[in-house]
Each structure stands twice: as C-alpha cells, then as structure tokens.
Amino acid sequence: MSNMLKDPAILRELIMDHYKYPRNHELVDDDSYDSRHMASDSCIDDITVQSKIENGIIKDIRFDGVACTISTASTSIMSELLKGKSIDEAKKIMENYFNMMDEKPYDEELLEEAIAMMNVHRQANRIKCATIGWKAMKEMIDKE
Amino acid sequence: MLDVNEIKKDFPMFRKHQNMIYLDNSATTFKPDAVISALNRYYEEASVNIERGDYLLSHEVSNDYEDARLSIAKFINAKRKEEIVFTSGATDSLNMIAYGLMDQLQEGDVILLNYAEHASNILCWFDVARKKKCQIAYIELTMDGEVCLDKLKAKLDEYGSRVKIVSMAYVSNVLGFKQDITKIAAMVHEYQALLVVDGAQSVPHMKTDVQLLDIDFLAFSGHKMCGPTGIGVLYGKFDLLDRLKPLRYGGGANARFDIEGNVLLQTTPHKFEAGTPNIAGALGLAAAVRYLSDIGMDNIEEYEKELKKYMVEKLQELPNIKIYxxxxxxxxxxxxxxxxxxxxxxxxxxxxxxCVRSGNHCAKxxxxxxxxxxTCRASLYFYNTKADIDAFxxxxxxxxxxxxxxxxx
Structure with a gap:
C-alpha cells in the first residue's frame, strides 16, 4: 500500500474529512434496500444503514444517524469501500477490518482508507463506535 | 468545612488510582474502608442466613440485619423501621412501587411524570399504564428542569381526581434540579394522589426527612452513596406500604401456606423481601449511612454546592463549552x-x-x-476537590x- 496511508497526519485528516463530510449520508425511501437500525450496541450512537444488494453485488450503501467522529467516519469509509464489491469481496474486507479491531493480523491493502481506524483499539471502549456501521452491513450481507 | 484530603484516605480507590479524577458520581460512588470492612466482616466472620437458624450466630446476624433497617430508617427519618424495605436498588424499588400499586389503578387513571426522569422512573409506569389502560401525562418543566407548582397545579386541575400517582426525581440525573418536594407533596395530596419520589440522586447528597417532606414512597440506591452495589431501599408510609402488593413470593415472605393455595404473608416489610436477602449489602449500606452521617449530610450538601459553583464559574470562562x-x-x-x-x-x-459520562444518561x-x-455529565461528590475541578x-x-x-x- 502507499506509504501515504501510514502517515498519522493523513489518517487523522481522513477521519476528520469523513466526519465533517460523510459520504452516502442520506437514507432513501426505496423498498429494494435492506435496512438496519443500530441503537442497542451502545447507548449513544444511533445510526441506520441501508444497502442494496443485487445478484451478489453491493450496488449501494447509505447511512444516517446521530453518531460520534469514529462511528460516522468508519461508516462513511465503509460505505465507499464496499460499494460495487461482490459479497465475497466484501466479506473478506470485513473479516480483515474486524481483525484489525481485535489486534489480529490483517491485510492492510484490502482495507484502503479504513486503515485510518487502525488505532481505535487504544481507546478500547470506542471499538464499538468503529464497528457499529460495519456490523449493520455484515448483518445484511450475511443474510444474502 | 470538610477536610477532603483526610477523607480521601478512607477510600481504597484513591490509594489505587492516585491520579484519577473521578467525576462520574451520579453513576456510582467509591466505597470507604468502613463499608468494605462491613461486607468482609459478614462474609468472613458471620456468613450465615437470617431468621431461620436455631443457632446463636444466625440470631446475631438477624439482629444486625434489622439494626441496618433501623439505621436506614433513622437516616431518612422514617417513623418506624417497618417502613424500610431492602431492594436491589432504586430501579428495583420503583418497579416494586409501580407494579405494586397496579391493582389500585383503574382504566382512565392518570400518572403524572416529566421529561427529565430517568428511564427507571418512566418505563415501569409506561408498562403499568399500558396494562391498566391508564394515561401518562407530563408536567411541564422550566429550562432548569424545575417542576413549577403552577404547572403541576394545571395538570392536577386538568385531570382532576383521575390523577392517582405523581412520580418524580427529587434531583434529576442530568440537570440536577432539586425540586421543592414539600410544596409538591402538599399539592399532590390536596388532590388525593400519591407522591412517589426517586431519591437516587438526592439521598446521597443531602439530608432527607421523609416526614418533613411528606413523601408517600421513596426509592434510592446504596452504591450511589458509598454503599455496595445490589442494595437499595424502598420507603413507604406504613399504611401505604402495607397495601402495596408484593411482586415476588417465596421463603421469608410467607408465614404459612397450605395445599389449597391459602397463603398467609409475613408482615410488612418482610413480605416484600422473599428469598434470602442481600444481607451483606444491607450491612454495608448501614455502614455507608454511618460514614455519611459522621461527615454530616448538611456539610456534604454545602460543600458540593460550593464545588458546583466553582466548576460552573470556571467552565463559563471557556468559550468552547456550553453548560445546560x-x-x-x-x-x-x-x-x-x-x-x-x-x-x-x-x-x-x-x-x-x-472520568465523566457521555450520552443521554438514561433520560431519553x-x-x-x-x-x-x-451531553457530557460531570458529577461531584464530597471527596472531590477544587484541584480536581481545575484539572477538569x-x-x-x-x-x-x-x-x-x-x-x-
């Protein structure tokens, strides 16, 4: 991977950018989307993630809600990263992302911008923030 | 004036975490040696059941348990110790009150709450109201979270004799407004309704006189007042408590029963304490009450008031902070x-x-x-100092x- 993504200043900037300008940050009123409301994982973040999966391909991901920097940025990054991927590709990326959270070996190439979350485990009580949107997406993918 | 540096020495948590600035006292509080010793003394020296054994130690622990009840009664100035029920905490107490009053409610009755209440003083009433087809109504609050008497009166006038219960926190857990319970109780009683008070955030921090306040039911937790977790108190005026329906049945709560299903319950308060109670917890809570009383509840309230004022003044100097x-x-x-x-x-x-708490503080x-x-919530106790506040x-x-x-x- 490019060394740029190892530079803490760049990673910080990535989180800030996705927090201030979250991507795909609008829900749609469309029955072809599956949806997950995640409010029970922690008492504070409250987000909804929508996805449209067709023929094994993730066509779209959207989200909205009240959430901290880490939940917002991690979900925003996830929505960009997984959009257009096949379910199998997405599963592999997710596995690596959750491994990174658990401080297990992971393939950083696959995670691209999500690498910005590499240090969240240093504030262990925030791991749930960095995984709330990803868990919503995982539930929808596992259902397929 | 409290000698806080001396007080801190009573708490093992401060010995272990010397640099910790603990400002989450509305969530739970640290325990002094006196409380921990009381727990250990029970487990190490007197670990037997109460009320049941034909041996001296059981008799002695039974007496200690009832003495603990008496200590709590004195602490809140209850008329008699039989008005004190040991529960697992304020949530348990409030649930016991809500469901215990259910049989006295009828369709169309009104329960008055307000928006600042903790989930524990809302959700049980929601369920009771649903089951009995009662209505929940909310008393308007000021921006500080105050229940104004005229707003309360407006609701009581609006619903009249349909209002059966008014339930509110003495001090709310997010805004911390201290309600004028004496006047509120007088008004609620004028309309023949019952006043239930959640004392979880008040009893640990100020003198509580249930007779002076004329509270019908009071709930509070031990762990928020230097006591152990898993112990709390349900206070009720004796006649009202006696009419409350117990939620749990079992050993210790019955005197006699037969195969026909006839049950003779124990007297109040024992009929509410089915099963082996949290004996250690009750003894620990009594030790906490002794500890707090030695410092003096008025001293605690006055000192915390001063700390709060100092904290607000200092925070208000910061342009990036909004205080609610x-x-x-x-x-x-x-x-x-x-x-x-x-x-x-x-x-x-x-x-x-x-250490602070962020979130909606169970007040959704x-x-x-x-x-x-x-919001973030910083909550103080008597062992905090101005130095803590400066660092914060x-x-x-x-x-x-x-x-x-x-x-x-």
Whole structure:
C-alpha cells in the first residue's frame, strides 16, 4: 500500500474529512434496500444503514444517524469501500477490518482508507463506535 | 468545612488510582474502608442466613440485619423501621412501587411524570399504564428542569381526581434540579394522589426527612452513596406500604401456606423481601449511612454546592463549552464542547485521567427540553476537590475535534 496511508497526519485528516463530510449520508425511501437500525450496541450512537444488494453485488450503501467522529467516519469509509464489491469481496474486507479491531493480523491493502481506524483499539471502549456501521452491513450481507 | 484530603484516605480507590479524577458520581460512588470492612466482616466472620437458624450466630446476624433497617430508617427519618424495605436498588424499588400499586389503578387513571426522569422512573409506569389502560401525562418543566407548582397545579386541575400517582426525581440525573418536594407533596395530596419520589440522586447528597417532606414512597440506591452495589431501599408510609402488593413470593415472605393455595404473608416489610436477602449489602449500606452521617449530610450538601459553583464559574470562562444547567445547585454539570460529539469529548477527557459520562444518561426524552440528545455529565461528590475541578477545566479548554481525533494516533 502507499506509504501515504501510514502517515498519522493523513489518517487523522481522513477521519476528520469523513466526519465533517460523510459520504452516502442520506437514507432513501426505496423498498429494494435492506435496512438496519443500530441503537442497542451502545447507548449513544444511533445510526441506520441501508444497502442494496443485487445478484451478489453491493450496488449501494447509505447511512444516517446521530453518531460520534469514529462511528460516522468508519461508516462513511465503509460505505465507499464496499460499494460495487461482490459479497465475497466484501466479506473478506470485513473479516480483515474486524481483525484489525481485535489486534489480529490483517491485510492492510484490502482495507484502503479504513486503515485510518487502525488505532481505535487504544481507546478500547470506542471499538464499538468503529464497528457499529460495519456490523449493520455484515448483518445484511450475511443474510444474502 | 470538610477536610477532603483526610477523607480521601478512607477510600481504597484513591490509594489505587492516585491520579484519577473521578467525576462520574451520579453513576456510582467509591466505597470507604468502613463499608468494605462491613461486607468482609459478614462474609468472613458471620456468613450465615437470617431468621431461620436455631443457632446463636444466625440470631446475631438477624439482629444486625434489622439494626441496618433501623439505621436506614433513622437516616431518612422514617417513623418506624417497618417502613424500610431492602431492594436491589432504586430501579428495583420503583418497579416494586409501580407494579405494586397496579391493582389500585383503574382504566382512565392518570400518572403524572416529566421529561427529565430517568428511564427507571418512566418505563415501569409506561408498562403499568399500558396494562391498566391508564394515561401518562407530563408536567411541564422550566429550562432548569424545575417542576413549577403552577404547572403541576394545571395538570392536577386538568385531570382532576383521575390523577392517582405523581412520580418524580427529587434531583434529576442530568440537570440536577432539586425540586421543592414539600410544596409538591402538599399539592399532590390536596388532590388525593400519591407522591412517589426517586431519591437516587438526592439521598446521597443531602439530608432527607421523609416526614418533613411528606413523601408517600421513596426509592434510592446504596452504591450511589458509598454503599455496595445490589442494595437499595424502598420507603413507604406504613399504611401505604402495607397495601402495596408484593411482586415476588417465596421463603421469608410467607408465614404459612397450605395445599389449597391459602397463603398467609409475613408482615410488612418482610413480605416484600422473599428469598434470602442481600444481607451483606444491607450491612454495608448501614455502614455507608454511618460514614455519611459522621461527615454530616448538611456539610456534604454545602460543600458540593460550593464545588458546583466553582466548576460552573470556571467552565463559563471557556468559550468552547456550553453548560445546560448552570443554575441548578446539585453537583451535576451537563455540558458539551462546540462541535464535539459528547462521546468524543468523554474519550478525550479519559486520556487526561478524567472520568465523566457521555450520552443521554438514561433520560431519553429530555432532548425535548434542552434541545440536544447527547451531553457530557460531570458529577461531584464530597471527596472531590477544587484541584480536581481545575484539572477538569484545563482539559475541557482543549476540547475540539482535532484533539479528540488525535487520541487515536
């Protein structure tokens, strides 16, 4: 991977950018989307993630809600990263992302911008923030 | 004036975590040696059941348990110790009150609550209202969270004799407003309704006189007042408590029963304490009450008031901090930093060894009043110092998005 993504200043900037300008940050009123409301994982973040999966391909991901920097940025990054991927590709990326959270070996190439979350485990009580949107997406993918 | 540096020596938590600035006392409090010793003494020297054994030690522990009840009764100035029921905490007590009163409610009756209440004083009433087809109505609050008498009167006039229960926190857990319970009780009683008071955030911090306040039912938790977890108190005026329906049945709560299903319950309060009670917890709570009484509840209240004032003044000097409850006197400060999500602020303060709570504080309908879902809450106790507050305020000055993200790098 490019060394740029190892530079803490760049990673910080990535989180800030996705927090201030979250991507795909609008829900749609469309029955072809599956949806997950995640409010029970922690008492504070409250987000909804929508996805449209067709023929094994993730066509779209959207989200909205009240959430901290880490939940917002991690979900925003996830929505960009997984959009257009096949379910199998997405599963592999997710596995690596959750491994990174658990401080297990992971393939950083696959995670691209999500690498910005590499240090969240240093504030262990925030791991749930960095995984709330990803868990919503995982539930929808596992259902397929 | 309290000698806080001496007081701190009573708490093992401060010996273990010398640099910790603990400002989450509305969530739970530290335990002094006296309380921990009381627990250990029971488990190490007198670990037998009460009321049942034909041996001297059981008799002695039974007496200790009843003495604990008496200590609690004296602490809140109950008329008699039979008005005190040991529960697992304020939530348990409030549930026992709500469901225990259910049989006395009829369709169309009204239960008056307000938006600042903790989930424990809302959800049980929601369920009881649903089951009995009663109506929940909310008394309007001021921006400080005060229940004004004219607003209360308006609701009592609106619903008249349909109002059967008014339930509210003496001090609310987010805004910390101390209600004028004496006047509220007088008005509620004028309309022949019952006043249920959640004392979880008041009993630990000020003198409580249930007779003076004329409270019908009071609930509070041990762990928020230097006592153990898993023990709390349900107080009720004896006649009202006696009419309350017990929720749990079992050993210790019955005197006799037969195969036909005839049951003779124990007398109040024992009929509410089915099963082996939290004996250690009750003994520990009695030790906590002795400890607090030795310091003096009036001293505690006065000192916390001074700390709160100091904290608000210092925080108000910071341009990036908004305080939601600057005028309330109890030691709770609800605040946010500009552009910083509450949990991000909480995590940043954590990196500075400062413990606060972020979130909606189990008061999920409060945003209707203060216009925000999430706040940070710093809550004080008598073992906090101005130095704690200085460190806290210095850290708050640094609260911005950049710093909150930097903690991950």
């Amino acid at each position: 409850n600057p005028h309330t006197t109890s030691g709770i400060v609800a605040f946010n930093a500009d552009g910083v999500f509450a949990q991000d602020a909480g995590s940043y303060l954590n990196t500075r060894n400062i 309908i409060l945003h209707n009043l203060i216009g925000t879902d999430q 305020v210095n850290a708050c000055a640094e609260l911005n998005i950049e710093n909150c993200i930097n903690i991950f790098f």
